Amino acid sequence: MAATPFMLTPSLNKAFPSSLSWRLSLSSTFGVAVTTRRRFTNTNSFIVVAAMNAKPTILVAEKLGESGLELLKSFANVDCSYNMSPEELCTKISLCDALIVRSGTKVTREVFQSSGGRLKVVGRAGVGIDNVDLSAATEHGCLVVNAPTANTIAAAEHGIALLTAMARNIAQANASIKAGKWERSKYVGVSLVGKTLVVMGFGKVGSEVARRAKGLGMHVIAYDPYAPADRARAIGVELVTFDEAISTADFISLHMPLTPATSKILNDAVFSKMKKGVRLVNVARGGIIDDEALLRALDSGIVAQAALDVFTEEPPPKDNTLVINEKVTATPHLGASTIEAQEGVAIEIAEAVVGALKGELAATAVNAPMVPAEVLSELAPFVVLAEKLGRLAVQLVAGGSGVQSVKVTYASARGPDDLDTRLLRAMITKGLIEPISSVFVNLVNADFTAKQRGLRITDERIVLDGSPDNPLEFIQVQIANVESKFAGSISESGEIKVEGRVKDGLPHLTKVGLFGVDVSIEGSLILCKQVDQPGIIGKVGSILGEANVNVNFMSVGRIAPRKQAVMTIGVDEEPDMEALKRIGEISAIEEFVFLKL
Structure with a gap:
């Protein structure tokens, strides 16, 4: 045997x-x-x-x-x-x-x-x-x-079914006529032809909804800062900013995952910026919409109608105020329910x-995924560094054509055959994708997930002189062809660039754009680009102290004395909007950004 x-x-x-x-x-x-x-x-x-x-x-x-x-x-x-x-x-x-x-x-x-x-x-x-x-x-x-x-096609078809049923009051009219009524004038609908549909979340389901909506004669635009612009253009869809999307939409169809970043993304503040009479479809996840805010928007007329297939709590309670609202068409999570x-x-x-x-x-x-113990033991601190750099870099992206091209540079005294970077590449991919997706990324599915999202990641090795005992000197992540929330993160060649290394077993951020820094990558960070002059550290520290925000470290990197500098501040708590506003009002600070890691 x-x-x-x-x-x-x-x-x-x-x-x-x-x-x-x-x-x-x-x-x-x-x-x-x-x-x-x-x-x-x-x-x-x-x-x-x-x-x-x-x-x-x-x-x-x-x-x-x-x-x-x-x-x-x-x-x-x-x-x-x-x-x-x-x-x-x-x-x-x-x-x-x-x-x-x-x-x-x-x-x-x-x-x-x-x-x-x-x-x-x-x-x-x-x-x-x-x-x-x-x-x-x-x-x-x-x-x-x-x-x-x-279930991609089934979910897209259900989204379109809810869209058309809502526009023509199908569910309400059906209930009315079965109750023995004949109310033609009460259920006058709206046409879809020529109306602007915003698809929020341009993944597999969102893009299929867009294709079908264009076939109905709708003008389709999409919001997804991480979707490839060329894929959208291929089906005649323009990618726009979040503010442009919500302010121009006649209809909104939600197809984004439920993550901390998208939880209650449609709230009172967002509804207030919408056109009066907008109509909303959600076949994605309950929790993306603030339910109470939606009820207020329905009552005020900002939202004319909503069609919901998903709910924060499933099944919803019998007295759920959204389900029983006459302006709401509801189905019991049927998106994938076709034979x-x-x-x-x-x-x-x-x-x-x-x-x-x-x-x-x-x-x-x-x-x-299965990784040899000796590889994981040696690369463990660099695994943490790799994911943190990916998370930091993607949070600096403001939009543009979407994250499509990422270059990762590994600097080491070891030759390519003596350094296995597959795990590090997977963790960078994890950091880039997970903050804006419900996908779980690991060594098994990292390349597949990146390819599905149109994300091309290239590796570069820099071989350094020195002892090969340390597996890596630094890791650098660059994102090309995107706009940045923080101009100071742009390199001389025009990409968002962050660089880090492991010090004393802990991941450190050592470079942002052209600016050298030295801070531990943990908790949350505030990056400030400023004129290098006395008193700025004290002013920012005072504002954070008054807001009861604890500063755990601070570092300033500059090009030259009295020129431009980048201050990196580690904080234990998220500052409130007032504190962030006061930081931005300091005359010497040109820009700043708050990042959660």
Whole structure:
């Protein structure tokens, strides 16, 4: 009998030497699992993933399309057990190698603990993975995959259906006539031809909505500062700024992910800038709209109508004031609910799960790439630096043609064959994409995700003289062909440029544009470009102190004395708008920007 290949994946527990524990904890933060060739005798410290001759067992916890089930059954033993309680799931999971769920089953830390290390893959039949504990999955060496593409057309079609139904009062008129009424004059609608539709979020679904809306004779523009302008132009759509989008729209269709940056992005202040009588469609995520602000906008007439497929709480309470509002058309999260989409999702997730069980790397994996322990141990502080530089750089982008071209430079005394930068590249991609997306980026899906978003990342190596003991001297990230919120971050060649290095094991920002700085990259930063003169540090410090904002470090880099300088301030709390306004009013300060890292 042939030898059975196997892989040892360390669990994150106290059995490891203390010198390695801080490095291993990175897996929960970055979705990086660690492999090692060392042999340990403590079997509780490891999960053994063996390529066995016996068929694996796949537990399907929610209904899945027949095409997907057939694919699974051709490879594994399939157990379809629906409507299980959490206790029943925890009991059954120890007998399963893979688990497939939709949105209704919560895959908690207890599920992974109850699996006893046998569970290797969790497949989410859909896009969102809010119901899966990713940190626990990574800690237990379990890969999580999803099915992000199969329901794109269904979601776009539902968006258009809500758009037209809202414009012509279809739902309200239907309810009226079924109640025995005949109210033709009450339900006079509006035409779509010639009206301006703003698509907010120009990803896969948003671009498909735009195509269909143009076919209806609408003028379509889009807001997405990170979408490639050439992709928009290819279908006749112009990318505009946020303010231009909300002020010119007759109709708004939301297709952005729910992230900290987009949470309640449509609020009272934004509604006040819209044209009176605008109409709003949301088939993206509940929480993007401030519900109370939307009710006020409906009552005042700023928003004439809204069509909602998603809600902050699902299902919404029976007395939800938006659902019962006559100006609102509501559906119970039906965006992906077509026969074709359900079959497509079933096939996509079945292929991903089977591939993962075969040991193939799935492009739709959202966690746990396998990185050699020695590589992770050496590069751990640079992993942190790489993601922070990506996050910092993308927050400096103001718009323009969208983030399309990023150049990453690695300076090292090591030759290219002695320095594996794949993990660093993935973490830079993570930093660039995650702040403005719901996508989880890791070593497995980084290049795929960047390609899907039209983001081209090129690497450059600078070989330095010196000792190869230190893997890297510095990392530099440049974003080309974009406008910047902070002109001081622009290099001599016109790109946004940030540079950093590791000092005493901690990531430091060492250059912004042409200006040298030296600050730890942590918490939040304020960058100020100013005339180099006495008293500026004191003035800014006083303003922050009066606002009860604690300053943890401050650094000034300048071109020459009494010329221009960049002051970098690390703060523990986010300053309020009044404090930021007062900083901007200091005559010597030419510009400033607040960044969350």
